[in-house]
Amino acid sequence: MAQPVLGQIDEVPVIQPDGTQVMVKLLVVGVAKPTIDQPAAEPE
């Protein structure tokens, strides 16, 4: 599945407690940009 973007609809399977599976559509309404922690710059 592609990176989530605003307005995208993801079809996601959900396994229910009784073991049955249903498909759910999720409309993406907010995305936090991917952030990869970078080490702080060394002070000079």
Next chain:
Amino acid sequence: MPTASPGSVLGDDCKLYYSATLGGAGALTEVPVSIDDTISSERRTAESNCRGDSEVSTHVGKPKHSITGSMLFKRGTPGVTFLTMRAAYAAGTTLHFALASGTVTDVDQHVFRLEGKFSRWEEARADGDTVKVSFEIQRTPDSTYASNWAVVSS
């Protein structure tokens, strides 16, 4: 598919789901009982002071999200979910989590998705036949999956 009750918001009767498949396409499995689920979001700040106190600036970082809460399991036979969660904590395995404002199969529920690891796992067996696990999930720093909010449309 039923519609969520009006005013459903995160924090009110939340349900937690997980998947071992990353990227958002894996099947979500419900954690049987989770309580007090909370999404925390914090922007880290740092101050720089390059030319004396007259030029102090504050740098505000991107939000860091985490999920805290408690899971309740049956003492003696806690089940597959308990074992899966504990193994993921012990091994530092990244899982896909979805925290919904209620049953995720109900239209209009709010869902927050994040790929992260358990950073805290506190088991208590103080009460009768219940095992209570207080946990914290933090986003995996090098994950390429953007944490996001969604609404169940159908």
